[in-house]
Amino acid sequence: MWNLSYDNGADIVLVGHAHVFNAWLDTAKDTSEGTEATGLDEFVVGMGGHEAASGPEGCGVNIRPTEEDKCIDSTSGALKLSLFSSGYSFEYIDQNGSTIYSGNEGVR
Numbered sequence: 584m585w586n587l588s589y590d591n592g593a594d595i596v597l598v599g600h601a602h603v604f605n606a607w608l609d610t611a612k613d614t615s616e617g618t619e620a621t622g623l624d625e626f627v628v629g630m631g632g633h634e635a636a637s638g639p640e641g642c643g644v645n646i647r648p649t650e651e652d653k654c655i656d657s658t659s660g661a662l663k664l665s666l667f668s669s670g671y672s673f674e675y676i677d678q679n680g681s682t683i684y685s686g687n688e689g690v691r
Contacts, residue, residue: 586612589623594690595664595671596625604630604655604662604675608688621691626673628662630655653684 588596589612605627611619653675660677670689674682 585623592691593623594688596623597662598625598627599629602629602656604628604653604660604684606653606673606675606684606686608652608686624688626662630659630661630675655684658683 585596605625607625609618609620609622610625611622655675658677660675660683663674663676665672668690670687672687673685675684677683
């Protein structure tokens with residue numbers, strides 16, 4: 584699915600999984616190669632309705648740590664995306680309404 588999304592011009596991949604929030608920005612088509620300027624942005628959004636994960640199931644193991652990557656396993660919240668023709672903005676908003684991680688990305 585990753586290569587299919589990449590080959591067909593997707594900009595964002597949303598995944599629901601473990602009880603953490605992860606953001607991996609500019610991920611290369613071959614994910615083992617790390618990042619590239621025209622890569623996909625992937626968000627794992629699993630921070631609602633259940634206690635956050637911790638240790639190896641939380642942010643204890645970051646498979647691709649870079650400055651642009653983010654993992655949050657300490658607070659429940661939601662991802663807010665605002666889409667534009669030239670890109671998008673994102674915010675991770677905690678249960679108290681505070682933005683604790685945000686950014687802007689262009690489209691490929």
